[in-house]
Structures are given as structure tokens and as C-alpha cells.
Amino acid sequence: MKNIFGSRLFFIASFFLIIGLFLWIRKCVDRGVEHITGEEIIREGDELFGTWASKTNEGMLQFHLKRDGSLSYMLINLATNDTNKSTGHYSVLNNRTASPGYFPRICAISDNGDTLMNYYIQYVTPYNSTIDKYDRLILSPHSMYDTVAWKFYRLKK
Amino acid sequence: MNYRFYFKIGLASFLLFVLSTSCRSRSNEKSVKVEDLDRVMREEKEAESKEPVVSTLSVIDLVELSNCKDASCVQLFMKNKDQSFFYGKKGQFASLNRGVVADSSGNELIMPFSTLYFEVNTNVGATWRLAHILNKKQLSDQLLAAFISNGFALQDSIRYYATNAKCYRYTSEKFPGKYLYFSPTYKPWIREGLYQNVTWLCYVFEIHDIKQ
Numbered sequence: 001m002k003n004i005f006g007s008r009l010f011f012i013a014s015f016f017l018i019i020g021l022f023l024w025i026r027k028c029v030d031r032g033v034e035h036i037t038g039e040e041i042i043r044e045g046d047e048l049f050g051t052w053a054s055k056t057n058e059g060m061l062q063f064h065l066k067r068d069g070s071l072s073y074m075l076i077n078l079a080t081n082d083t084n085k086s087t088g089h090y091s092v093l094n095n096r097t098a099s100p101g102y103f104p105r106i107c108a109i110s111d112n113g114d115t116l117m118n119y120y121i122q123y124v125t126p127y128n129s130t131i132d133k134y135d136r137l138i139l140s141p142h143s144m145y146d147t148v149a150w151k152f153y154r155l156k157k
Numbered sequence: 158m159n160y161r162f163y164f165k166i167g168l169a170s171f172l173l174f175v176l177s178t179s180c181r182s183r184s185n186e187k188s189v190k191v192e193d194l195d196r197v198m199r200e201e202k203e204a205e206s207k208e209p210v211v212s213t214l215s216v217i218d219l220v221e222l223s224n225c226k227d228a229s230c231v232q233l234f235m236k237n238k239d240q241s242f243f244y245g246k247k248g249q250f251a252s253l254n255r256g257v258v259a260d261s262s263g264n265e266l267i268m269p270f271s272t273l274y275f276e277v278n279t280n281v282g283a284t285w286r287l288a289h290i291l292n293k294k295q296l297s298d299q300l301l302a303a304f305i306s307n308g309f310a311l312q313d314s315i316r317y318y319a320t321n322a323k324c325y326r327y328t329s330e331k332f333p334g335k336y337l338y339f340s341p342t343y344k345p346w347i348r349e350g351l352y353q354n355v356t357w358l359c360y361v362f363e364i365h366d367i368k369q
Contacts, residue, residue, distance in 0.1 A: 018171075025175045053189035055198065062189055078191070134197050148267055153197050155189055 052152035212254040212270040223364035248277040260357040289362040290345045297360035338363040
């Protein structure tokens with residue numbers, strides 16, 4: 001009988017096994033770190049998670065999209081220093097069957113049932129982007145190219 | 158014995174590798190400070206390119222462009238205008254100057270004030286066309302006034318197939334053989350262009366080079 005440990009198939013199988021093991025351990029470590037620090041670790045496909053913020057002269061808006069689908073939302077009025085905080089949940093609707101020209105949409109609803117966000121995601125900095133210095137998220141009420149949009153920033157450590 | 162030793166070394170380095178890549182992950186701030194956000198927004202504003210110089214092409218630009226009969230000629234000409242126009246995709250330049258344009262139902266849209274389209278279809282029999290499309294009436298009035306001050310006078314009006322609208326033809330003694338086709342329309346470039354469903358009135362300026 002031929003020794004299976006010396007066969008090419010064994011090497012290929014062990015190669016994929018090691019990669020799978022690596023990804024699994026990395027995921028476990030990531031979740032552990034997230035659990036301890038309470039901050040999301042951004043990997044491929046996780047581009048939306050984390051704290052996004054934007055500011056005008058009047059106020060500042062900050063929301064934290066968590067992995068479990070919940071969010072915290074904070075609106076600060078800079079003139080009066082009033083802060084409104086709310087929590088809720090969000091979902092990303094990625095229905096591209098209607099038209100290929102439509103962007104995915106983010107819907108956020110507070111625990112009281114108020115709609116916090118219902119916007120198209122025009123842009124989010126791709127994972128491992130070397131062009132963007134900061135992560136950016138552009139939300140728009142329209143799906144049309146080049147219309148009104150709001151830019152949010154995620155600051156890296 | 159040796160086998161076990163190498164196995165342990167391999168396992169330890171593998172785990173170290175996993176831990177090191179985990180530490181290198183891109184975590185983010187739990188909450189954002191106003192000062193940090195201000196710094197980021199200021200840096201981004203500084204990194205942005207300078208204000209565009211013009212919103213539309215000039216009369217002389219359009220007359221010179223009318224000598225072009227292929228895409229490479231237009232691209233070469235527009236290379237000098239890169240502070241005011243950006244190359245969207247093949248056949249489309251858009252003005253970097255943007256603003257609010259109200260459509261026919263009163264919706265306010267933010268878009269480039271003008272675009273320049275040209276034919277990229279090089280199939281045999283395709284007609285060459287180059288059009289400067291203005292999205293704002295004030296800018297259109299200004300450009301038309303500039304054409305008139307350059308000696309262009311209204312000659313006649315026709316039903317223009319390319320814009321599916323009434324088109325006014327202007328000629329000038331200063332520029333023999335050049336015909337300005339001016340046509341306000343909702344179909345500036347049928348089934349093509351940056352905006353396919355146009356709901357606002359566009360002002361199309363074309364110069365046709367017709368040598369007698």
C-alpha cells in the first residue's frame with residue numbers, strides 16, 4: 001500500500017487545513033479581543049462596523065455599528081452642549097435585484113421605534129485601502145449618482 | 158526526537174503568527190473626540206484640490222474643439238482643462254464646479270454645472286458628435302451672450318434629431334464654416350452619458366464644422 005503521507009493529495013489537503021486553522025484561530029482571537037475591548041476589529045467584509053462620526057458647525061453625529069446588529073447613536077448640539085443618546089438596531093439591505101444601479105441601503109431603528117437612518121451607502125472605504133488615509137462612509141438619501149450625500153469618518157487608532 | 162522538536166517549533170511560530178496578525182488588525186476608536194474629527198476634516202479639506210477655475214468651456218474652446226474629429230483629439234485638448242473638468246469615463250468630461258440644479262418637479266439636485274460628451278463609437282457609419290451640455294440657465298445665458306458678442310447671429314431654427322428638440326442655428330463671419338447649434342432639451346444625449354434619466358432642462362451647445 002502506498003504511503004498516503006507522502007502523496008501530493010495529502011500535502012494539498014494539509015495546506016488548506018492549515019489555512020483554515022489559521023483563519024479559525026484568528027477569528028477566535030479577534031472575537032476575544034473585541035469582547036475585552038468593546039471595539040470592532042475590521043477584516044474583509046466588516047467594513048461597516050465601528051464608530052462613524054461627522055461634524056458641522058452646529059453639531060456632531062456619531063454612531064457605533066456593532067457586529068451583533070445593534071447600534072448606539074449620539075447627536076451632540078455643539079452650541080448648547082446637549083447630547084441625545086439612543087440605542088437600536090440596524091440592518092443593511094443589499095437588494096440589487098431591483099436594479100443594478102442601486103446602492104445597498106442601511107436602515108436603523110431605535111428601541112423606541114423611531115427611524116434613525118434610512119440611507120443608501122454610496123461609498124465605504126474598502127478593506128486594506130491604501131488610498132484613503134481615514135475610513136470614510138458616504139450616505140445619501142438618493143440612489144442617484146452625485147446628489148446630496150453625508151460623509152462620515154472612522155478614526156483609526 | 159527531531160521530528161517532535163520541529164513540530165513544536167512550527168506550532169509555536171504558527172501561533173505567534175496568528176497572534177501578531179491579530180494585533181495588527183485595524184481596530185477603531187470607541188468614541189470620537191471633536192478635536193480629532195476637526196483635525197481629520199481639516200486635513201482632508203487641505204488635501205482637496207483647489208477650486209475649479211471655470212464652470213463651462215469658452216467660445217474659443219468650443220470653436221477649437223469643433224476641429225476635432227476623434228476622441229484622442231478631444232482628450233488632448235481637455236488635458237489642459239484638468240483644473241476645471243474631470244474625465245468621468247470614456248466620452249464624458251464633467252465640470253468640477255458643482256451646485257444646485259432644480260429639476261422640472263422642483264427637486265434640487267447637486268451636480269456638475271456642465272459636461273462635455275463626445276462620440277466614442279468608432280463603428281463604421283457612426284456620426285461624430287461633440288456636445289457641451291450646461292445644466293443651469295444662467296450659465297447658458299452667459300455662454301450664449303459670449304457667442305453673440307463673438308459675432309454669432311441667429312440664422313434659423315430646426316427640429317434637431319440628436320436632441321429631439323427645437324434647435325437654434327447661429328453663424329458668425331468671424332468663424333466661417335462654424336455653425337452653433339443651441340438647443341434646450343431634456344434629451345441631451347439619448348441613452349448615453351452621465352445622466353440617463355434627465356428631469357431638468359439641459360442647454361446643449363454644439364459647433365458643427367461645415368466647410369462650404
